[in-house]
Amino acid sequence: MSVFRFLRPNATKSSQFCRVAQILLAGWLFANACAAFAAEGVVSSANFQAVISPGSIATVFGSNLATGIISAKLDDRGQLPTAIDGTIVKLGDNAVPLVFVSPSQINFVVPEETAIGQVSVTIQSRASNTPWSGTANVAKLAPGIYTIPCLRPNRGAVLNGVTYGLEPFSSVTVENGGSDKRTRLTIFGTGFRNARTSEVTVRATPPGREAVSLTVEYAGPAPNFFGLDQINVATLTVNYRTPEQVMAEAEPVIRAVLPDANVPTSIRKGDRPVVHGSVADLGSILDAWLAEEGDGVACVISAGGDAVPTTARIRSLTPALSKGLEFDLVVLIDPETFEGAVDRYVAMTRATQQLVILTTS
Numbered sequence: 001m002s003v004f005r006f007l008r009p010n011a012t013k014s015s016q017f018c019r020v021a022q023i024l025l026a027g028w029l030f031a032n033a034c035a036a037f038a039a040e041g042v043v044s045s046a047n048f049q050a051v052i053s054p055g056s057i058a059t060v061f062g063s064n065l066a067t068g069i070i071s072a073k074l075d076d077r078g079q080l081p082t083a084i085d086g087t088i089v090k091l092g093d094n095a096v097p098l099v100f101v102s103p104s105q106i107n108f109v110v111p112e113e114t115a116i117g118q119v120s121v122t123i124q125s126r127a128s129n130t131p132w133s134g135t136a137n138v139a140k141l142a143p144g145i146y147t148i149p150c151l152r153p154n155r156g157a158v159l160n161g162v163t164y165g166l167e168p169f170s171s172v173t174v175e176n177g178g179s180d181k182r183t184r185l186t187i188f189g190t191g192f193r194n195a196r197t198s199e200v201t202v203r204a205t206p207p208g209r210e211a212v213s214l215t216v217e218y219a220g221p222a223p224n225f226f227g228l229d230q231i232n233v234a235t236l237t238v239n240y241r242t243p244e245q246v247m248a249e250a251e252p253v254i255r256a257v258l259p260d261a262n263v264p265t266s267i268r269k270g271d272r273p274v275v276h277g278s279v280a281d282l283g284s285i286l287d288a289w290l291a292e293e294g295d296g297v298a299c300v301i302s303a304g305g306d307a308v309p310t311t312a313r314i315r316s317l318t319p320a321l322s323k324g325l326e327f328d329l330v331v332l333i334d335p336e337t338f339e340g341a342v343d344r345y346v347a348m349t350r351a352t353q354q355l356v357i358l359t360t361s
Helices: 015-035 244-255 279-292 341-348
Strands: 041-044 057-061 088-091 098-101 105-109 117-124 132-138 158-160 184-190 202-204 212-221 229-234 238-243 265-268 275-278 298-301 314-317 327-333 351-359
Touching (some): 041 132, 238 351, 275 279, 279 298, 327 341, 341 351
Parallel strands (some): 298 314, 298 327, 327 351
Antiparallel strands (some): 057 105, 098 105, 117 132, 184 229, 212 229
16 A cells, blocks of 8 residues: 555655655554554544544544445546445534544545534445444544654654654754754644644653753645644754763864754763773773773764774764663774764763763874
8 A cells, every 4th residue: 555645646745745644644554454443433533532623634443334345546637536345434414534444443544624613424335234323523623743663662753853763862953054053853643633743742751851942933734734733843952961060072073064053051060071092992881881881882983983892882983873762881093084073972972871082192
């Protein structure tokens, strides 16, 4: 089944956009398929709650809903069909656009003009001589966030809003235009396009900390997808992960090339200073750390990414490959040979406990 059939015909065909389609819609269908035998009725396709909203994607669970497993094909006008192989869903007297049908599950788009309140639902199928009938609760808002359970349980459908990359996320995205390099996250769901951006609140709860509000920059329909909504947020201006000592070393590096860069403020007081030394000391530094620390992972970051052999507790990466990752100990080898200041900054801020900077000279 091709997830690209959910795109509108004028949608961009860039590889990044296709990546969004593959990740979100394939993961969404996988999640729904797993739950298809657990309930009956009309629910939000994102959280399976029995409330849907105009413009959202809804799901019907049941039996004999269709003769086979079929995804929609757009018509000549670029619209979703209201019938697939004899299966038709009606809200009130109106047939709705269908996204996907199967014997136990139907996904459809709730028309924007659907009235608020309880509406009748009728399903006709060639798999059954008797139409299925029921009701659906329609509200102005029925917010739900999609998950991608094939990656990890309860993994939210959240991507870097610029690169479309998956987690883990770095606090800085160098591909951002302008001086504000804070990472933007895009959260995908359905049922909240009828809210104004100013009405949407997103809160994050760092481990061991109280919840904090993130800046919502956009909330509404996701471009080029039927029924899919998105929220764009700017990441925290407070850094809970990187120790103060590391940030104090890294901040001048990025400000040297981006004076107005929004560098997160670290509020975590570490107990280990940044160490400077010679590349000749690399072996003894790693041996001492392994002997002292019973667990944790260290990473040696160099221009070539091959400074040391990789083991169970020691990684060897380039600055580019280290983006979005974190390690207890980070050792930089000749950081002046990295591609640029942004790479040096990103590599330095991978450390959650200690940073060591070694040079050849």
